[in-house]
């Protein structure tokens with residue numbers, strides 16, 4: 410079945426008891442047993458819950474996976490995946506990865522004896538050279554956050570597989586509507602379902618999908634043992650949000666493509682980062698592996714009459730009326746932020762500078778409002794901040 414059908418039906422059947430068409434929210438933390446150890450598949454809600462299992466089946470189907478595991482946040486999904494490693498193991502990771510992923514590797518895993526190297530994975534030769542004998546996991550985020558660099562998923566995963574390492578792709582920015590990392594050779598896909606999967610900025614959640622039965626079994630053990638599981642209500646909300654995923658992502662990308670072109674041609678804009686622009690350095694790879702260029706754009710303003718570029722960016726953000734200044738992304742509403750002081754503040758200043766995350770860099774998550782209203786809002790804020 411196609412994704413448009415799977416988002417609505419995968420894993421979902423009318424409730425056998427009531428006939429309810431929509432998945433019931435099963436809040437019970439425990440389940441009756443006919444006798445000790447004799448239950449109908451559920452004993453305790455951390456280990457398994459009917460609403461969560463339905464969401465997990467749907468998410469797995471969307472990524473073309475055999476196994477799906479839902480978590481309490483994207484970071485919980487990441488942390489659980491990294492707990493498959495042992496002290497002495499090494500992780501090779503994209504360099505401008507989400508700041509929270511960097512923080513888990515640097516501040517949580519490193520003290521536990523699991524080290525990481527950060528490399529520009531859009532450069533295949535440098536990626537290959539950074540593999541070490543003890544590299545057990547390759548973590549790829551593409552398009553990257555916030556610089557929107559694109560790495561060749563198939564080529565990077567092939568490097569990892571040849572090396573005997575697991576490859577994990579954070580597919581939060583792209584979603585399965587745009588790219589399918591498992592079909593390109595990844596061992597697992599991770600999502601912050603807080604973003605496009607849920608799509609309405611009212612849930613924090615995470616996901617891991619994989620075709621690898623042994624890896625899934627290990628994750629299933631860790632999901633229960635560590636216990637960072639989502640509530641049944643949040644699972645219901647993500648299931649509900651997923652039903653419109655394809656429609657939303659198409660509109661996000663359509664609006665973003667128009668805004669990116671408009672920004673590129675605007676006299677107040679110095680640089681635009683968007684994989685759909687033909688002058689994007691990895692435009693060819695993006696075209697090859699992404700069905701659409703996505704809804705995220707980063708850009709840098711030219712300085713105003715007074716102060717630094719960063720000060721003008723602050724002024725510009727304060728003048729917007731339709732865009733909301735807020736962290737996160739992937740909701741129906743347009744959001745705007747300064748990564749250096751918001752989403753990527755946990756990345757050391759010198760690392761940010763090396764990655765091109767200037768203090769004035771602006772990131773937008775383009776919503777599904779009228780693109781004319783969005784462009785008019787940006788235009789008036791440009792004028793008001795000069």
Ligand SMILES: Cc1ncc(COP(=O)(O)O)c(C=O)c1O
Pocket residue numbers: 482483484485507509510550554579581582600601602603613614615737
């Ligand atoms: C690409 C990416 N991965 C993972 C995460 C972490 O997800 P969460 O905030 O749901 O823990 C985020 C959050 O912004 C993200 O942008």
